[in-house]
Amino acid sequence: MKIELKVNGVDRRLEVEPEERLLDILRERLHLTGTKEGCGEGECGACTVIMDGKTVNSCMVLAGQADGHAVTTIEGLGKRGSLHPVQKAFLEEGAVQCGFCTPGMVLSAKALLDRNPHPGKEEIAVAMSGNLCRCTGYDRILKAVERAAGEVEQ
Amino acid sequence: MNDVIGGTVGGRVLREDAWGKVLGQAAFPADVRREGQIYAVAVRSPHAHARIRGLRLDEARKAEGVVAVLTSADVPHNGHGVLYRDQPVLVADHVRMAGDPVVLVGAETPAQARAAAGRVEVDYEVLPGLFDPEEAMKEEAPALHPEIHGGSNIVYHLPVYKGDTAKGWAEAEVTVERDYQTQMLDHAFLQPEAVLAYVDERGHLVVEVATQYAHYDRGEIAHALGLKFNQVRVRTRSVGGAFGGREDISLQIMAALMAWHTQRPVKMENTREESFYSHSKRHPMRMHYKTGATRAGKLTVMEARIVGDAGAYASWSPNILRKAAIHATGPYEIPHVRVDAYAVLTNNPYTGAMRGFGAAQPVLAYESQMDLLARELGLSPWEVRLRNIYRAGSETATGQVLSGSVGMEECLKAVKSYLGEVSGR
Amino acid sequence: MYYIRPQTLAKALEAGEEPGMLYLAGGTDLILKLRRREVQARGLVDLQAVAELRQIRAGGDWLEIGAMVSFADLLNNDTAAQEARALWLACSSMGAPQIRNQATLGGNLANCSPAADSLPALLVLQAQVRLLSRSGEVLLPLAEVLGRTPLWQPGTLLAGFRLPLRAGVSGFAKLGRRQALAIARLSAAVALREENGRACGVRVAFGAAGKRAFLSLDLAEELNGLVLDRGFTELACRQAKKVISRALGERASAPYKKEAVAGVVREALRTMEFVTSGEHADVDRKGGRGNED
Ligand SMILES: Cc1cc2nc3c(=O)[nH]c(=O)nc-3n(C[C@H](O)[C@H](O)[C@H](O)COP(=O)(O)OP(=O)(O)OC[C@H]3O[C@@H](n4cnc5c(N)ncnc54)[C@H](O)[C@@H]3O)c2cc1C
Numbered sequence: 001m002k003i004e005l006k007v008n009g010v011d012r013r014l015e016v017e018p019e020e021r022l023l024d025i026l027r028e029r030l031h032l033t034g035t036k037e038g039c040g041e042g043e044c045g046a047c048t049v050i051m052d053g054k055t056v057n058s059c060m061v062l063a064g065q066a067d068g069h070a071v072t073t074i075e076g077l078g079k080r081g082s083l084h085p086v087q088k089a090f091l092e093e094g095a096v097q098c099g100f101c102t103p104g105m106v107l108s109a110k111a112l113l114d115r116n117p118h119p120g121k122e123e124i125a126v127a128m129s130g131n132l133c134r135c136t137g138y139d140r141i142l143k144a145v146e147r148a149a150g151e152v153e154q
Numbered sequence: 155m156n157d158v159i160g161g162t163v164g165g166r167v168l169r170e171d172a173w174g175k176v177l178g179q180a181a182f183p184a185d186v187r188r189e190g191q192i193y194a195v196a197v198r199s200p201h202a203h204a205r206i207r208g209l210r211l212d213e214a215r216k217a218e219g220v221v222a223v224l225t226s227a228d229v230p231h232n233g234h235g236v237l238y239r240d241q242p243v244l245v246a247d248h249v250r251m252a253g254d255p256v257v258l259v260g261a262e263t264p265a266q267a268r269a270a271a272g273r274v275e276v277d278y279e280v281l282p283g284l285f286d287p288e289e290a291m292k293e294e295a296p297a298l299h300p301e302i303h304g305g306s307n308i309v310y311h312l313p314v315y316k317g318d319t320a321k322g323w324a325e326a327e328v329t330v331e332r333d334y335q336t337q338m339l340d341h342a343f344l345q346p347e348a349v350l351a352y353v354d355e356r357g358h359l360v361v362e363v364a365t366q367y368a369h370y371d372r373g374e375i376a377h378a379l380g381l382k383f384n385q386v387r388v389r390t391r392s393v394g395g396a397f398g399g400r401e402d403i404s405l406q407i408m409a410a411l412m413a414w415h416t417q418r419p420v421k422m423e424n425t426r427e428e429s430f431y432s433h434s435k436r437h438p439m440r441m442h443y444k445t446g447a448t449r450a451g452k453l454t455v456m457e458a459r460i461v462g463d464a465g466a467y468a469s470w471s472p473n474i475l476r477k478a479a480i481h482a483t484g485p486y487e488i489p490h491v492r493v494d495a496y497a498v499l500t501n502n503p504y505t506g507a508m509r510g511f512g513a514a515q516p517v518l519a520y521e522s523q524m525d526l527l528a529r530e531l532g533l534s535p536w537e538v539r540l541r542n543i544y545r546a547g548s549e550t551a552t553g554q555v556l557s558g559s560v561g562m563e564e565c566l567k568a569v570k571s572y573l574g575e576v577s578g579r
Numbered sequence: 580m581y582y583i584r585p586q587t588l589a590k591a592l593e594a595g596e597e598p599g600m601l602y603l604a605g606g607t608d609l610i611l612k613l614r615r616r617e618v619q620a621r622g623l624v625d626l627q628a629v630a631e632l633r634q635i636r637a638g639g640d641w642l643e644i645g646a647m648v649s650f651a652d653l654l655n656n657d658t659a660a661q662e663a664r665a666l667w668l669a670c671s672s673m674g675a676p677q678i679r680n681q682a683t684l685g686g687n688l689a690n691c692s693p694a695a696d697s698l699p700a701l702l703v704l705q706a707q708v709r710l711l712s713r714s715g716e717v718l719l720p721l722a723e724v725l726g727r728t729p730l731w732q733p734g735t736l737l738a739g740f741r742l743p744l745r746a747g748v749s750g751f752a753k754l755g756r757r758q759a760l761a762i763a764r765l766s767a768a769v770a771l772r773e774e775n776g777r778a779c780g781v782r783v784a785f786g787a788a789g790k791r792a793f794l795s796l797d798l799a800e801e802l803n804g805l806v807l808d809r810g811f812t813e814l815a816c817r818q819a820k821k822v823i824s825r826a827l828g829e830r831a832s833a834p835y836k837k838e839a840v841a842g843v844v845r846e847a848l849r850t851m852e853f854v855t856s857g858e859h860a861d862v863d864r865k866g867g868r869g870n871e872d
C-alpha cells in the first residue's frame with residue numbers, strides 16, 4: 001500500500017506492507033534508527049515518537065494509521081551546535097547512561113514542554129511515566145526535564 | 155557548550171558518548187546494516203528438558219526467501235562458556251533448558267526468516283525436569299552434563315571454615331536459625347540482543363555486537379567455528395544496558411556461523427521474549443543460616459549452607475557462589491565460621507553474572523539474622539551491628555586481616571540519626 | 580491483510596460488515612493480537628477519520644462520548660471531568676501517556692479484558708451503549724451488553740456511550756503493581772447521590788475480579804439510604820470483601836484480592852469529591868491506600 005507522511009518536516013511517499021509498524025518504516029525504510037525497539041509491546045517507550053503533537057509508541061502504530069500524519073523523531077530535533085534544550089539538559093545533567101531509552105525520553109519531554117512550558121514536578125513525572133529506563137534510576141532524567149523547562153522559558 | 159562544567163579538578167565532565175545518544179546517532183547493533191544482509195532466527199526449545207529424536211527441515215528449506223537452515227551438524231566445535239564450554243551453539247540431542255537454540259534459519263527478510271522458522275519441526279522426547287536444586291544435588295539425581303561436569307550436578311562447592319564451631323556454639327547464649335530464599339531475576343536491559351556478522355574484504359569474520367566481553371566473544375566465536383583468532387574481529391557497538399547479562403554468548407556465534415556459511419552479512423535481533431530466553435539470570439539462592447551470640451551481643455559463631463541454582467549451564471556460577479561464600483558473614487567479625495556454598499545444575503534458565511555477582515543474595519540472610527538476634531537480645535538492630543562490624547585489624551572468615559580503610563563504624567554512626575526509632579520489633 | 584480508512588459512518592459500517600474485516604481504533608490491543616496471531620483479519624477498517632466517533636458532547640440530559648474518543652481526549656474534557664469523575668479517574672490511571680494518546684474508550688469495551696479500566700466506571704455512571712449494524716441503531720445498557728458473549732455480532736460498530744448528566748458523584752480506584760503502565764489487579768468504581776446526608780442511588784462496580792467488570796447490586800442495596808459517615812465507608816469496605824470473595828471463589832488470587840478490595844473501595848470513596856470534606860474524609864486519608872494494598 002502507498003502512504004504519505006511528513007517525517008521531521010519532510011514529505012515522504014512510501015510503498016509499505018499493511019503489517020508494517022511506524023517503527024519499522026522509520027527504522028527499516030527511512031533508516032532513522034534513533035527510534036528504538038525495546039519491547040515491541042507498548043510497554044517501554046523506547047520507540048516513542050511525536051505524531052501530530054502527541055507522543056505515541058511507534059511499535060503500536062500501523063503503517064496505515066500513520067498515513068497523512070506528521071511525525072517527529074529524535075533525528076528531527078537538534079544537531080551538534082544547535083541542540084534542543086531537552087537534549088542539552090540531558091547532556092548536562094548526566095541523564096544519559098546506555099542511551100537506549102534516551103531518544104524516547106527526549107521526545108516525551110519535548111512533547112510535554114511544547115504543550116506546557118512550565119510543568120510542575122508531578123506533571124513531569126506523569127509525562128515521563130511511559131518511558132522505562134533500566135540504567136539511571138530516573139532521577140537525573142527528571143532533573144534534566146526540569147532544567148530544560150527552565151531553558152525553554154528564556 | 156563546554157565539555158567540562160566547573161574546574162578541571164572537581165568539575166563535571168560531559169560523557170563523550172552522550173552526544174551521540176541525545177542526538178539519536180549512537181549505533182546499537184540493531185542500527186547498523188550492510189548491503190545484502192540476510193536475517194537469521196533461532197528456533198528454540200519450548201521444553202526445559204528433552205531429547206531430540208529428529209528434525210524435519212524440508213518445509214523450512216523450501217520456504218520463500220530462505221538462504222540456509224543450519225543445525226548442530228554445521229557447527230565445527232559445538233560449545234561455548236565463560237568457564238566451561240558446556241553450552242551448545244545449537245543443541246544436537248540434549249535440551250537442558252527452555253529456550254535452548256536448536257535450529258538456525260537464515261532468510262532474505264525478517265518476516266521470511268520468522269515464517270520459515272515456524273515451519274521447522276523438532277521431534278522432542280520430553281524428559282522429566284530437575285527444577286529444584288536441592289533435588290538436583292542428590293546423588294541419585296540424573297546428571298545433566300555427564301561429559302563435562304561428571305556424575306554430579308554440583309558444579310562447585312566452596313567450604314569456608316574458620317576457628318572451631320563447636321567452641322563457638324559452647325560460647326553462644328542466643329541462637330537464631332532460619333532459611334532464606336531469593337528469587338531469579340532478569341537484568342532486563344533495555345536493548346534486546348542484536349548482532350551484525352559479515353565476512354570482510356580480507357576474508358575475516360567481523361561480528362558487531364553489544365557485549366561486555368569482546369575479547370572473550372572473539373575466542374568463543376573462533377573456537378566454535380574452527381577459525382584462528384586473527385580471522386575473527388569483534389566490534390563492540392553501543393551497549394544498551396548489560397548489568398552482567400551480556401557476559402555470556404547470546405547470538406554472536408549463531409550470527410557468525412550463518413555469515414560464514416552463507417558468506418552474506420547476517421543480522422539477528424532478539425525480540426524481548428527471545429531476549430529473556432537467551433541470556434543468563436541472577437542466581438536464586440537458598441540459604442540456611444544459624445548464628446550464635448553472647449548475651450552481650452557479640453557474635454561467636456555462624457554456620458551457613460548456601461545453594462545457588464546454576465540452571466542449565468555453568469556460566470559464572472563457581473565464581474558467583476565463591477563470592478557468596480566469601481561474603482556470607484556480611485561485614486561482621488565472627489570467630490568461628492562454617493560456610494558451605496554450592497552451585498547446582500538444574501533445568502532452569504541458566505544463571506550467571508548480575509550486579510553484585512553473588513554478593514547480593516546473602517545480604518538478605520545475614521542482615522535478617524542480625525535483626526533477629528537484636529530482637530532476641532533486646533538490643534537495637536543498630537547496636538548489634540555496631541558491636542560486631544569489621545574494624546581495622548578484624549579478621550574475615552577467609553582469614554584476611556583488614557589492615558586499613560574499613561569505614562563501617564563511621565558509616566553506621568553517620569546514618570544513625572536517619573534511622574529514627576528503630577527497635578528490635 | 581489490507582487497510583482502509585472510511586470517512587463516514589455509513590462507509591465504515593459497510594466495510595466492517597464484510598466477512599473477515601475488523602475495526603481498528605487505536606490499535607493498542609489489536610496490533611499485538613495480530614502480531615501474535617491470536618486474531619486474523621482479512622482487512623482492517625480504521626475508524627480514525629469518522630469525525631462523529633471522536634466527539635464528546637453534553638446536550639440536554641446526556642453526555643455523549645464517541646467510541647473513538649481516546650483516554651487522553653477524555654482527560655482533557657472539562658465536562659467529563661465533572662460529570663463523569665469515575666471515568667475521568669479511570670482514564671487517568673490507565674496505561675501511560677503514549678497509550679492514553681492512542682487507546683480509545685470504544686476499543687476498551689470492544690476488547691473487553693477483565694481489567695479494562697473504563698468499564699467499572701462506565702457501569703456506575705449508568706452508561707448506555709450505542710451499537711450500529713445493518714439492522715439499524717440500538718441503545719442498550721452497558722450492564723446488559725456485558726452479560727452477553729460475544730458482546731455483539733461481528734460487523735457491529737460501537738458508536739459510543741451515553742451517560743446521564745447530573746446523576747450524582749462518582750469515584751474510582753485501582754490497584755496496580757506500580758503507578759504507570761500497570762494493568763489493574765483490582766479496580767472499583769462507586770457512584771451515588773447525597774440526600775440529607777444519606778446515600779441514594781448507590782452503584783458499585785468492580786473490575787479485574789472475574790471475567791468481566793460487573794455491578795454489585797447486593798452491595799448497592801446494602802449501602803442505599805445509609806448516612807454518609809465513617810460507618811458508611813467501613814461497611815462498604817467490609818461488604819466489598821464478601822462480594823469479591825463470592826466473585827472469585829477458589830481462584831488463586833482470591834485470598835489476596837478479597838483483602839485488598841477494602842483498600843480499593845476506601846480509596847474509590849475518597850476520590851468522590853464531596854466525601855473529601857469533613858471528619859469522615861480525614862479518617863479515610865489516614866487509613867488510606869498503602870495499608871491494604
Ligand atoms: C502498554 C499497554 C498498557 C495498557 N494499559 C491498560 C490499562 O492500564 N488499562 C486498560 O484498560 N487497558 C490497557 N491497555 C489495553 C488497551 O490499551 C485498551 O484496552 C484500549 O482501550 C484499547 O483501545 P484501542 O483503541 O487501542 O482498541 P483497538 O486495539 O484498536 O481495538 C480493540 C478491539 O476492539 C475492536 N473495536 C475497536 N473499536 C471498535 C468499535 N468502535 N466498534 C467495534 N469494535 C471495535 C477492534 O476490532 C479490536 O478487536 C494497555 C495496552 C498496552 C499496549
Ligand code: FES
Nearest residue numbers: 038039040045059
Ligand atoms: S518498543 Fe514500543 S514501547 Fe517498547
Ligand code: FES
Nearest residue numbers: 098101133134135
Ligand atoms: S540509559 Fe540505559 S535504559 Fe536509560
